[in-house]
Amino acid sequence: MRISYYPGCTLKSNAKNFEDSAIASMKELGVELDEIPQWNCCGTVFSLASDDLIHHLAPIRILLRTKETGSDSLVTLCSMCYHTLKLSNMRVKENPDELEKLNNIMYMEEITYDGTVSVYHLLSLLKERVGFDKVEERIRIDLGSLRVAPYYGCLLLRPEGVSIDPNIENPTIMSEFISAVGAIPVDFPHQTECCGAYLTVDNKDLVVERTYEILESARRRGTEFIITSCPLCQFNLDDRQKQVKQKFPEFEEIPVLYFTQLLAFAMGLDKKALRFDLNYVSPLSILEDKQILAIKD
């Protein structure tokens, strides 16, 4: 299967561990991620103001680029890109006059956008178009008793129209994924609660406290690893552990991986695919302790 792929800015910079592990593990499953040409930043946040049209231009231009390649589906990995593309697409589909205005602004483009591209998150693609059973067949490393907690955050689930799971309050898609790769999914109450998001820039303390609360909640349920799909959640839950440790000295670190890193690891892929070197808290010591370390150079 080939599918158009939109990486977004952060997957090309801070979150190379997300992109590299995704491309390599999808290849193993026979899914080729075709990066769309000449893409632009999606703007990261969906504009919530009724009278603001201009901030939908960036995401809609990405959908136009996708259509230009002859494709009618687009997959993203980053939860923020997913959320913004999905909601902007919904907005212009419901408001044809707005779509016409945006097309007028993009008069230099060779085609117009007509609302026909479907936006997928990689987890939905895995579940609905590849199948978690296929994922299971490709697993080479026994993760045994490894206890992994899913962290959904906000943007894969809310508001209702974007949700990658039919149950927005008690989603299960990530737990199903964790079972498919052979680990034990851990249910914990903070899995859909916000990490503090972009307030990490101008209200670091708030994020440090949220991270502490979320990670401790996961730990109380016996979590060894957390998986996520958002590079901003990942930064807040992983890199911010440095400040958590300063504020709460008794705190013990927990590795926070992209779900694709867990997948690539369970498939027995090499270091270049895993990129554990880019995670602030390394998962290696837990894997060593549990004697499930089998990373090839």
Add this chain to the structure above:
Amino acid sequence: MEISANTLRSDVVKKVSEISGENLSACYQCGKCSAGCPSADRMDHIPSQFIKLIQLGMDEEVRSSNTPWVCLTCFICTVRCPKGIDIARIMEAARLLKSRENVDHFEVSSLRAALEEGLPPIAVVSVFRKHTAS
């Protein structure tokens, strides 16, 4: 707080309703938005109180409240409101009252320090979009 004919005539209700597209008068103060809000304990006014301030036209209180600036745009309130009010849009409108007057909430001069921390681009773009007049 004092409610006078003047406060009730303030245009804050009109502005917030226009920008958010939400019907503020539908709120019956059940507090469900506040109960689930992960930032409520840091807010000068919890989400339901904040909505009440707007309903009453308390322009000064609305503008000086920290509430929309510690709102995380997490959409918990939005999906739980029994009246279908999209509270995240009301918070956005409240932020825009300030941003559209060309006032930044985020100190742009502190950006260098923030970047040195190795923040991902999505964090920086988002804070500009949500906390500055960009």
